[in-house]
Amino acid sequence: MITYLLKSGILLLVFYAVYKLLLENERMLRFNRAYLLGSLVFSLIIPLQIISFESDFSNKTGLIQLDELAIQKNSENLASISLNDFLTVLIAVSYGVVALLLMLRFVLNLYSFYKRIKRNEVQFVKGDKVALIDEPILPHSFWDTIFINKNEFENGKIPSELIAHEKAHLDQKHTLDILFIEILQIIFWFNPLLLFYKKVIKLNHEFLADEAVNKQFGSVRNYQNLLLHFVSNKNTISLASNINYLITKKRLLMMTKKKSPIKVVLKVSAVSAVYVLLLFVFSAKSMAQTGANKGEVKEKDLYTMAYIEKTPEFPGGIAEFYKFVGKNFKTPDAAVKDKFEGKAYMQFIIEKDGTLSDIKTVKDAGYGIGDEVIRVLKLSPKWTAATYQGKPVRVMYSLPITIQAAK
Helix, strand or coil, rough: CCHHHHCCCCCCCCHHHHHHHHCCCCCCCCHHHHHHHHHHHHHHHHHCCCEEEEEEECCCCCCCCCCEEECCCCCHHHHHHHHHHHHHHHHHHHHHHHHHHHHHHHHHHHHHHHHHHHHCCCEECCEEEEEECCCCCCCEEEEEEEEEHHHHHHHHCCHHHHHHHHHHHCCCCEEEEEEEHHHHHCCCCCCCCCHHHHHHHHHHHHHHHHHHHHHHCCCCHHHHHHHHHCCCCCCCCCEEEECCCCHHHHHHHHHHCCCHHHHHHHHHHHHHHHHHHHHHHHHEECCCCCCHHHCCCCCCCCCHHHCCCCCEECCHHHHHHHHHHHHHHHCHHHHCCCCEEEEEEEEEEEEECCCCEEEEEEECCCCCCHHHHHHHHHHCCCCCCCCCEEEEEEEEEEEEEEEECCC
């Protein structure tokens, strides 16, 4: 999971950097919208390696290196493992609580729109559903409804450009984009990059709505002056599309920008190249065979952790494996008597059926430590086997064990 989140975060960062450097200031608004949404989707899907490319160029040799296991025959070692379990549970609970609170806020925001529609007068103006709200608000839109202050609407104080602006949001289904990014923020609330994506997506929505208004009315200057009139009004609603969202110099300048066909082609080509490159880099799987130290294992169906889809798993997780070894290991009497401290390096293979084989001592610590670890590992229950391309494969592990004198 950590590897997936890291890869996903890197992809989000790269895609966002490309957008800021190459696309944000260009008037290729529909392409930009597709790029931003596609970047979010690809950043979540590519690390899953649903699409994969096999390559032979990497001739890697190595083992899956487990974290060092310290064995001391008192309660200290088990207590440290219990602490790890506690931290894991604490992190999981913290994540769940925050996600639940964000989901509750999201649902309440959705309900607020439903409540406004039910409690206020609704009319259809030129085929568009308009909710007339009593409290002072700026025009905004959500899903299939435009929300307007009732008093200003009845007194003709709502310019046609503002209605056209909100109608453009509805016609182009901008609410779907906002809901999508909101859901991602609930699930991945710990990733600050999503806040930046949300900002640029909503700003691009405004570019698109502004473009629709200017095409309809043909007076950029008058529309710009109309927008500046609303700059001081900070009344915005998080899930809605708002007429005054980020009325900045950048937004006003975008209305007067001219498209350069050559620039568009070059930038689309550059962005496409980035997509293809990242897809290949993050989806490539090496078919290289791994070998044990000094070529001791030569089977063709032995793979390293980096290139398999699912790693082997001890029943209950790796922490339970450490507990199993620590609980069953018996320090030889001679080592206890001499208060021996040292390190042994073990090696074993998880077979396709989950059993352990080829258990051996790569480097012994003496006092019969290696033989005792071999005895314990032979007692291990079956693991869940590793898989590659949906089929079980053999994987080799290396386990360093430190023996500490009892205190």
